[in-house]
Each structure stands twice: as C-alpha cells, then as structure tokens.
Amino acid sequence: MSSNPETPLTHPATSDEPLDLAGIGIGPFNLSLAALAHPLSHLRTAFYDQRPAFHWHPGLLIDGATLQVPFLADLVTLADPASPWTFLNYLKTRERLFPFYFAERFHIHRAEYDAYCRWVSESLPSLHFGHQIDAVRWNPERETFEIDYTQLGADGEAEALGRTHARNLVLGIGTTPHIPVPLRPLADAPAVPVIHSADYLDHRDRLLAADHLTVIGAGQSGAEIFLDQLRARPAGREGVHWLARTPAFAPMEYSKLGLEHFTPDYTRYFHGLPERVRDTLVPTQWQLHKAIDHDTLAAIHDELYRRTLHGGWPDATLTPGVSVRTAGRVGTTKVELHLDHTQQGTRSRLTTDAVVLATGYRERRMDTLLAALDPYIRRDAAERPRIDAHHRMVLDPAVTGSLYVQNAETHTHGVGAPDLGLAAWRSATILNNLTDTTPYPLPTRTAFTTFGLPQPPAPHTRTIPTQGSTLVPRH
Ligand SMILES: Cc1cc2nc3c(=O)[nH]c(=O)nc-3n(C[C@H](O)[C@H](O)[C@H](O)COP(=O)(O)OP(=O)(O)OC[C@H]3O[C@@H](n4cnc5c(N)ncnc54)[C@H](O)[C@@H]3O)c2cc1C
Numbered sequence: 001m002s003s004n005p006e007t008p009l010t011h012p013a014t015s016d017e018p019l020d021l022a023g024i025g026i027g028p029f030n031l032s033l034a035a036l037a038h039p040l041s042h043l044r045t046a047f048y049d050q051r052p053a054f055h056w057h058p059g060l061l062i063d064g065a066t067l068q069v070p071f072l073a074d075l076v077t078l079a080d081p082a083s084p085w086t087f088l089n090y091l092k093t094r095e096r097l098f099p100f101y102f103a104e105r106f107h108i109h110r111a112e113y114d115a116y117c118r119w120v121s122e123s124l125p126s127l128h129f130g131h132q133i134d135a136v137r138w139n140p141e142r143e144t145f146e147i148d149y150t151q152l153g154a155d156g157e158a159e160a161l162g163r164t165h166a167r168n169l170v171l172g173i174g175t176t177p178h179i180p181v182p183l184r185p186l187a188d189a190p191a192v193p194v195i196h197s198a199d200y201l202d203h204r205d206r207l208l209a210a211d212h213l214t215v216i217g218a219g220q221s222g223a224e225i226f227l228d229q230l231r232a233r234p235a236g237r238e239g240v241h242w243l244a245r246t247p248a249f250a251p252m253e254y255s256k257l258g259l260e261h262f263t264p265d266y267t268r269y270f271h272g273l274p275e276r277v278r279d280t281l282v283p284t285q286w287q288l289h290k291a292i293d294h295d296t297l298a299a300i301h302d303e304l305y306r307r308t309l310h311g312g313w314p315d316a317t318l319t320p321g322v323s324v325r326t327a328g329r330v331g332t333t334k335v336e337l338h339l340d341h342t343q344q345g346t347r348s349r350l351t352t353d354a355v356v357l358a359t360g361y362r363e364r365r366m367d368t369l370l371a372a373l374d375p376y377i378r379r380d381a382a383e384r385p386r387i388d389a390h391h392r393m394v395l396d397p398a399v400t401g402s403l404y405v406q407n408a409e410t411h412t413h414g415v416g417a418p419d420l421g422l423a424a425w426r427s428a429t430i431l432n433n434l435t436d437t438t439p440y441p442l443p444t445r446t447a448f449t450t451f452g453l454p455q456p457p458a459p460h461t462r463t464i465p466t467q468g469s470t471l472v473p474r475h
Pocket residue numbers: 024025026027028029030048049050051057060066067068069131132133134172173174175221361364369406407418419420421
C-alpha cells in the first residue's frame with residue numbers, strides 16, 4: 001500500500017445501497033476507526049462531523065504542551081504498525097523522520113498530534129465534515145439505521161438536510177466542557193472574562209491583562225494554564241490564584257505497572273466486574289487520568305523557584321482542598337468566589353478580575369440524538385446504556401444492526417475509555433466484530449499484571465443467536 005494515500009473524496013449518501021458502517025463524530029477515536037477501515041475495501045463506510053475540519057482541542061494547543069501518552073498511541077500503530085496512517089509514516093511524508101529520530105521525544109507536542117490527525121483526516125475519502133447528525137432511528141423494513149443530518153456551510157449555517165442509511169453505526173461524539181453548577185452564573189456575563197479551559201488560547205491575552213486571575217481545577221489543563229500565565233506575568237506582580245477541590249496538586253499515576261490500567265487486559269477485567277463494583281472503582285482512580293503529569297508539576301515549581309532568586313516570593317497562591325460554594329459579580333468588572341475549605345471547615349471570599357474554569361469534561365449527551373432508539377436500548381441500574389465487550393450498545397433483538405460506542409463507556413470499560421492508547425485496539429475490536437473476521441489480530445495478553453483470579457470455565461450452554469449478529473454481506 002503506497003505511503004502517501006491521496007485519494008479523491010466521494011459522498012456515499014447519494015447511493016441507495018446502505019452503508020455497512022456510519023460514524024457520528026470525527027475525533028481521534030472515529031478517525032482511528034476510519035483509518036483502520038480504509039484498507040477493508042469491501043466495507044462501505046462514512047463518518048460525519050459537524051465541524052468544518054479536524055481540529056484537536058485548539059483552545060489548548062499551548063506552546064510546549066505534550067501528549068500524556070507515547071507517540072505509539074497514534075491512530076493505528078498498536079493494531080497495525082504497517083498501516084500507511086502511522087505517526088512515523090506521517091513524519092516520513094513530511095521528511096521529518098531524522099529530526100524526530102534525534103529529538104528523542106516519546107511524548108510529542110499536542111500541536112504535532114493535531115497536525116498528524118488532520119493529515120489523516122484530509123486523506124481518507126470516507127470522512128465528511130460540515131455534517132451535523134440530528135437524529136438516528138431504526139428502520140425495521142430496511143433493517144438499517146436511518147440517519148438524518150444537516151449539511152453546514154463553512155460559516156456553520158445550515159445549507160441542506162439529508163438522510164443516509166447504514167446497517168451499523170458507531171458513536172464517537174466525544175466530550176463537552178463541564179462547568180460545575182455553582183460557577184454557571186458566572187459564565188454568561190461578558191464584562192469579566194470567565195472561560196472554560198477548552199477555550200483558553202482564544203482568551204489568553206485578555207486573561208494576561210487581568211490584574212488578578214483565578215484558575216479553578218487541578219487537572220492537566222489547570223496546571224498548564226497556571227504555568228503559562230505564571231511565566232508570562234511580571235515577577236512580583238503575578239496576581240494568580242490556583243484553587244483545587246482535590247486535597248493536593250497531585251501527580252498523575254505514571255508508574256509502568258500503574259499504566260497497565262490502560263491495557264486491553266484491564267479493560268476486559270473491568271468489564272467483567274459487577275456494576276456496583278465498577279461504580280465504586282472509577283472515582284478512586286482519579287489519579288490515573290485526572291491529575292497532573294510530573295513534568296508540568298516540576299516546571300511549575302521551577303518557575304516559582306526562579307521567581308525567588310532576587311528575594312521575595314511570587315504573588316501566586318496555590319490552595320488545594322478548596323471548593324467554590326457560590327460565585328457572584330462585584331460591580332461589572334470583578335467576581336467574588338465564596339470558598340469552602342473542606343479539611344479546615346472554614347470559609348472565605350476571593351475577589352478576582354478573571355476566572356479560568358479548568359473543571360473538566362463530561363461525555364457528550366446522546367439522548368437527543370438517539371431518542372428514537374430509546375425503546376430498544378437496554379440500560380443498567382443507573383439508566384446508562386449497557387455496553388458489551390465488543391463496545392456495542394445492548395439493544396433489543398429486533399434491531400439487527402450493531403451500534404458501537406467510542407469514549408462513552410467508562411461505566412462499563414473503565415478509565416481507559418478516553419485514553420488515546422486504546423484507540424487502535426478498540427477500533428480493531430469493533431472492525432473484527434463488525435466483519436466477523438479478524439482483519440486485525442489482537443494480542444491475547446497485554447499486561448504483566450494479572451487482573452483478577454482465574455475463573456473456572458463457564459458450564460457449556462447452547463448458544464442462542466444474539467442481537468446485531470447480522471454479518472456484513474461480502475461484496
Ligand atoms: C486538552 C486535552 C488533552 C488531552 N490529551 C490527552 C492525551 O494526551 N492522552 C490521552 O490519552 N487522552 C487525552 N485526552 C482525552 C481524549 O483523548 C480526548 O478527549 C479525545 O479528543 C477524545 O476523542 P473523541 O474521538 O472521543 O472525541 P472528540 O475529540 O471530543 O471529538 C468528538 C467529535 O464529535 C463531533 N460531534 C459530536 N456530536 C456530533 C453530531 N451530532 N454530529 C456530528 N458531529 C458530532 C464533534 O464535533 C467532535 O469533533 C485529552 C483531552 C483534552 C480535552
């Protein structure tokens with residue numbers, strides 16, 4: 001297969017023949033699936049995204065910010081290192097392999113990952129940007145999913161409505177910025193900059209111009225923004241507060257055995273646990289994915305230390321264990337945060353000129369999109385869709401197609417669901433299941449840790465055909 005697969009774009013929705021697989025959302029996870037589906041020429045696939053082009057978290061491509069996973073966690077390598085869509089092949093097409101070789105960088109710049117993904121997205125014929133998917137329903141006559149979309153112009157304005165049909169579907173709609181309830185009243189008044197970290201770079205200069213800035217949230221984004229602002233503010237007049245609910249500005253778990261929680265072995269183990277055990281486990285594992293990488297913490301301490309060289313301490317206050325109870329405006333130019341210190345049991349107020357809400361993301365809601373499918377969706381005790389080991393939503397057998405999900409299954413598959421390191425493996429798992437063949441043989445073992453005790457083999461039972469077991473017809 002050529003190393004530079006430039007192929008023309010075509011639109012499948014015009015053909016009457018249903019797609020074998022339609023994908024909603026083109027973030028890294030569905031992009032990985034599209035890249036691994038590309039060589040399977042018998043598969044008719046199409047992926048849709050409402051954005052005009054691929055851009056990965058543009059508001060946080062802070063200079064020097066890197067991925068938290070090694071470059072091998074690209075879109076395809078961990079399933080098919082010979083794929084033309086590997087990060088190394090991208091470097092080859094850009095004649096940058098030697099510089100990368102000598103850079104000795106295992107963790108690449110976030111901006112480079114964004115550029116690599118965009119290169120893949122501009123080369124795959126199955127991708128259709130500027131398409132907002134509005135609704136999905138099951139068409140029992142055609143035994144297909146019916147997908148309604150709005151074609152958007154470059155300005156985001158609706159231009160046309162359309163419908164396409166697919167035997168199977170994959171949801172990769174990702175996450176949306178989360179703003180905790182007490183802080184929501186702040187977010188909608190323009191005078192004082194109160195922004196979610198997702199939009200940081202669009203507001204960086206305005207935030208720098210604020211005499212006093214408060215960063216709320218001790219995840220990676222909060223740390224990077226605090227560091228970026230600290231470095232750019234005059235020594236001795238930094239005027240920055242960094243607040244966090246967590247008891248400490250804690251490092252991300254990055255030990256080699258700890259990282260085995262991001263393996264297929266752990267994902268399989270977690271999926272096999274009882275629902276209530278899974279629900280207890282996830283919150284206790286916050287340091288696996290919600291804390292701060294060591295290098296960023298070290299860089300923050302270095303910068304603070306550097307600012308004491310000529311005497312005095314920087315005007316930067318870092319306080320963990322604090323939650324914002326309420327927040328309100330003071331006049332038109334300031335905000336007052338009402339703070340609770342959990343351990344001390346004390347309260348205080350902080351007046352500030354600008355706020356960055358580094359308060360994380362939540363899985364994007366799918367209930368509106370899937371409203372027409374609701375009667376078919378099997379749910380768990382917490383009313384969340386049940387997701388099987390193949391990343392398929394468990395549906396009523398009347399639905400003979402499969403509905404796969406990517407990065408909406410933390411409740412069934414664990415903390416690895418949003419992890420880029422599992423992208424290629426999950427995509428391959430989906431394609432192996434969809435084609436009922438094994439275009440991508442996967443390792444039977446991926447960790448040194450043995451999660452759980454060996455289980456006696458399940459007693460022999462007569463297999464009953466399950467929902468969604470229709471095979472994709474061989475073309
Ligand atoms: C700043 C940041 C840095 C991160 N860094 C790392 C890292 O280093 N390592 C790691 O493992 N993970 C990282 N993550 C976590 C995770 O990998 C990313 O969030 C990743 O982008 C998730 O990919 P996704 O494909 O699920 O969704 P997204 O990237 O969120 O993409 C979803 C897409 O779906 C589209 N969409 C949604 N609804 C519709 C609709 N109805 N119609 C059409 N299109 C729709 C959206 O427009 C969007 O383009 C990071 C997350 C953030 C926020």
